[in-house]
Amino acid sequence: MLPAPASAKCFAVLYPIPVDAPTETKMAVLQSSTYGKDNVKFLKVKKDPLNPKVHEVMEATVKVLLVGNFDVAYTKADNAPIVPTDTIKNTILVEAKKFDVFPIEGFVAHLGLHFINKYSHVSGVDIEIFQHRWTKYPVNGKIHDHSFLKDGEELRTASLKYKRSGEFVLKSGIKDLTVLKSTGSMFYGFNQCDYTTLKPTTDRILSTDVDSVWEWDSKKLGSLQNVISQARAGLFDSAYKSARETTLSLFALENSASVQATMYNMCEEILKLVPLVSNVSYSLPNKHYFLIDLSWKGLENDNELFYPSPHPNGLIKCTVGREKKAKF
Numbered sequence: 001m002l003p004a005p006a007s008a009k010c011f012a013v014l015y016p017i018p019v020d021a022p023t024e025t026k027m028a029v030l031q032s033s034t035y036g037k038d039n040v041k042f043l044k045v046k047k048d049p050l051n052p053k054v055h056e057v058m059e060a061t062v063k064v065l066l067v068g069n070f071d072v073a074y075t076k077a078d079n080a081p082i083v084p085t086d087t088i089k090n091t092i093l094v095e096a097k098k099f100d101v102f103p104i105e106g107f108v109a110h111l112g113l114h115f116i117n118k119y120s121h122v123s124g125v126d127i128e129i130f131q132h133r134w135t136k137y138p139v140n141g142k143i144h145d146h147s148f149l150k151d152g153e154e155l156r157t158a159s160l161k162y163k164r165s166g167e168f169v170l171k172s173g174i175k176d177l178t179v180l181k182s183t184g185s186m187f188y189g190f191n192q193c194d195y196t197t198l199k200p201t202t203d204r205i206l207s208t209d210v211d212s213v214w215e216w217d218s219k220k221l222g223s224l225q226n227v228i229s230q231a232r233a234g235l236f237d238s239a240y241k242s243a244r245e246t247t248l249s250l251f252a253l254e255n256s257a258s259v260q261a262t263m264y265n266m267c268e269e270i271l272k273l274v275p276l277v278s279n280v281s282y283s284l285p286n287k288h289y290f291l292i293d294l295s296w297k298g299l300e301n302d303n304e305l306f307y308p309s310p311h312p313n314g315l316i317k318c319t320v321g322r323e324k325k326a327k328f
């Protein structure tokens with residue numbers, strides 16, 4: 001055994017090891033690790049084979065993280081097992097060229113299979129795809145063939161955790177869909193105590209950035225090969241459409257009792273519409289708009305002039321499934 005460095009001896013004098021301790025006490029153990037490339041971006045043009053000037057575009061941001069037998073890279077400075085993150089980036093781009101990236105659930109499954117099948121020491125992958133929202137718009141009453149409008153910051157999302165054993169967790173979602181309603185929202189009947197200043201209201205502004213995720217039933221989907229087949233058959237596009245329409249229509253139509261009650265109703269409706277989804281989650285900031293007091297000027301303010309509060313905001317989350325789950 002090599003002699004302990006001077007600093008370790010010093011440490012041993014200050015903190016003597018108890019006599020019944022094992023002779024070889026490890027100071028550090030690698031408990032978990034993962035690595036990969038984040039923020040890999042591409043825009044792919046999909047041309048209609050019958051009419052090559054008619055396009056769809058996919059602008060995407062991709063993250064791929066690998067888990068596997070990489071311990072020596074951390075503990076022994078041995079880089080031999082490392083698939084460079086640069087190679088991971090190249091793979092995402094080459095596969096985006098070769099494979100149909102529409103819809104992102106099919107592409108995420110393809111990437112998962114690729115990394116597990118190509119590298120025998122990779123035991124799992126954790127992949128995320130964010131699709132930016134480019135929508136074709138009408139010109140002279142007709143949707144233009146290849147001109148797109150960036151429809152806000154909204155993203156469509158897909159994520160996959162996939163293990164060599166075949167187990168997988170596939171999720172789809174919507175992120176940063178910003179909505180506001182100027183009436184049709186209430187909040188009253190809440191807990192009152194000596195810290196409460198909030199006044200109950202039957203009419204307020206409600207605004208949020210929707211972050212919604214629906215998890216697919218992996219047992220029913222079976223395999224990633226089947227995910228790719230279902231992607232081609234339109235399952236994920238129709239679920240995305242149902243989830244987005246449900247979110248927007250319930251937000252608009254319901255006289256909301258609270259963010260909590262409204263988000264629960266959205267989850268319930270999506271579960272009803274998409275049988276292959278096992279649970280739905282929402283994470284919603286409550287973006288406050290405060291009524292400005294103009295009484296000092298003798299002006300009434302009947303929910304007309306508000307101050308958009310930059311912070312703090314409420315943050316309300318829930319997951320709704322088809323069966324009860326133990327709460328932590």
Ligand SMILES: O=c1[nH]c(=O)c2[nH]c(=O)[nH]c2[nH]1
Nearest residue numbers: 187198257258259260286314
């Ligand atoms: O819908 C709401 N839920 C809350 O939990 C809450 N708390 C709060 O101050 N305002 C609101 N609004």
